[in-house]
Amino acid sequence: MPCVLRVTSDEAKYLIVMVRSEQIRKLLSKAAGIAVLLAGGLLAASLCFGASDNPSQLPSIFDARSTPTKWIGHLSYFVLSITGLIFVVVFSLLAYAVVKFRKRPGDDGREPAQVYGSNQIELAWTVIPILIVVVLFLATARVIHSIQDAPKPENAVEVAAIGHQFWWEFRYPQLGVVTANELHIPVSAAAHPMPTFLTLLSADTDHSFWVPQLAGKTDLIPNRVNHMWMDPYQTGIFLGQCAQYCGTQHAKMLLRVYVESPQEFATWIHAQQQPAVLDENVAAGKRVFETTACINCHAVGGSVADGRFGPDLTHLMSRQTIASGAAENTKENLRLWIQKPDAIKPGSLMPAMQLSNADLDALVDYLETLR
């Protein structure tokens, strides 16, 4: 019968400690370097992508341009360093064990010391994680409270965002502005903070407002009112999209946030507050618009069209994209969108309008005047 080495719990502890002190230090430093490189590599890879020519075009969560995302960023670096450290320690132990305690060729076939456990070691690796949890929780709760319970200042810009399948409605109730898909907000300098507070609603299914550089995502849930805020400290165009599956065209419910200087924002607001441009030259197209089903879904300020199912078209040409970011706002795309929406966004709720070519051309000419 092979002889079996049997140790008590105390002897096992001694053996383990002995083995540890000699080799662990050496291996830990080596493995730490490798593991940190590995763990950091992932982060570095993603941060690298931020360094492109047009930084705003990459909606990276680590490219914070607003206070909530900055705070989230700090918390995430803290959490990443703790989890990174845990990974390095545990991975090193695993790598060490796999190498050191492998069965060697020419092994004598004896079973190793049958160790059943160790109360002290198990207590240690229970208490330390509990302490880590406490620290993580305190850091987390602090940021939750700072973001969610931030008071709304007097001069905050108020926007109601209403989610639809598959587009965004934006209303500025105090300014009398209704628009769609492209949100304009003022930059919020440290000296003169001017944050934007959004009220989030939905007309149909669940959606989620996610512009990674400006704020964490918050859902738009029907029959519920949610709130979020952002205070971008740089101008630019920031991209995002719906982040809660809402149906067939969830993928193309894109978001654009234009952060502008206070003057540019005021100019934009003023332009949006005007009724629709009335151009005599496109009367034929306006007639097509007002005598087909268009007015059932769309609104054009100052005309008979006051449908609310689809985007407000009063200042359609002030937007750079149509179909909630699915296509550039060009004459060809606009024509195609009305004639055959499935070519741009199959499954969207815009119907193919079945217009003759002549009517369609006139209609597009009319829409092109809605600046």
Place this chain on the structure above:
Amino acid sequence: MSSDAIAIPNAGTEARPWVEVVHEWVTTVDHKRLGILYMVYALMFLVVGGIEATIIRIQLMRPHNDFVSPQVFNRMFTMHGTTMIFFVVIPVVFGFANYLVPLMIGARDMAFPRLNAFSFWLTAFGGFLLYFSFLGGNGLYGAGNAPDVGWWAYAPLTSRAFSPGHSSDYWTIALLVAGFGSIGTAVNIIATVLSMRCPGMTLGRMPLFAWLNMFMAGLVILAISPLTAAQAMLCVDRYLGGHFFDTQAGGSATLWMHFFWIFGHPEVYVLVIPAFAFASEIIPVFSRKPIFGYPVMVGATACIVFLSLSVWAHHMFTIGMNSYANSFFAITTFAVGVPTGIKIFNWLGTMWGGKIQFKVPMLFCIGFLFQFLIAGLTGIMQGAAPFDWQLTGSYFVVAHFHYVIVGGILFALFAAFYYWYPKITGRMLNETLGILHFCLFLIGFHLTFDVMHIPGILGMPRRIYTYEPRPGWGTLNLIVTIGAFIQGVAMLVFVVNLVYSYFKGPKAGNDPWDAWTLEWSVSSPPPPYNFASIPVVASRRPLWDLKHPEDPDSRYE
């Protein structure tokens, strides 16, 4: 204890009509046969779910791809998730529990053999019903097909207004039926473990496999019930004029979310605790040491079971709960990481000081340890609610949970297949093919799921059939897709190994791994009655005591 077989008169050497063989399998109440039925069923659906995943990955390998339409894509991710969770992982863990728990506790069968069979066929029928939706989902309206509402089927997307036709009904009813099957098996496992252990096997001497499957079964009963209730409420909404989730009529979308995630989070522990059970049996044998800290392993799993019932709304951090609610779920989420981490340390402690043999089951277990560690840490990251406000709903969380399910659970499952296949079939799986399977799958897995974290960080949401050409998104998604194909090849190697070894594998004998639990005391495959005479045990490792009579475990614990 005797492992002599009792001769069965007229034990079939002559060929029997295939109808008779099929009838025997369809009407069996033998836990071993039902276990095999569950496992084969799960493997079939693993292939189907894998095909769905491949379609998803081909569509996403470059921006604005048009491999499939958005409608088909949305059905694919819905069916992929639903299939993998309800008709792959749950059946396969039930299969292993069914096969092994009676053998490990020295019993002849489960407590309720006919309930066992009934539960299997309920689950099987549920799967077929779900897939019938591809054909029958058109119903009276000519609308709908396979369900396309996501595997969580959030309200009000599932209301008649937004999901016409019957596709959502197939999702609801198939899972409702399969849920009853799961509850039946769970009841059976608990009753078996509590009342059918052989003489001498106190609860404290039971293999961890039996403990952990009992915990899993308890969680099934607690978790499936709210899902079944919610599905019944959804049926009432859709057909009986109810408005539970009908927001147009004042109902609540968040009500569905709470019900679903009170099921959904414990559900993922239902999936992972059996993986822990596999690791807890396999790692000791290939380290040649007993499990380190058996009582703490039991206690930690009990803690996980309880704590997992308190974390569900970490799937709902973005729905607009107040800061106190978000903080509560953040701390419970962090807390559940403590017992989970303890288990990783105990497995490490088992390997420490051992003589590790790198047989294929152990290779997969080491992969499981490494990957489950990472998966747990990305879970902790998302427990920090503000960080989750960025990460949830993106490819980061998709990478996280696939890391748990594929990198953790599937790796442990592969280890279990290689470890217990000899017991079930009497033949060893081919070692070379096994190593090839492991290496290919490891490479493919890491290529896909390590890289997949990055698009999430760069702002790519989940459940999108296409995406804009943002910097990096296309290249990263292409790499993810390549990794998926490599994993597909690895799966092919595995299936070839399973089939080839069944016919040509070397005979295994009773105990090819020199292991210590009772299933290795009987022949491979075991006789229908399992044990000629019921064993009597005096320790946690009865076969160790037999092999080392001068130094039995019973002297020490």
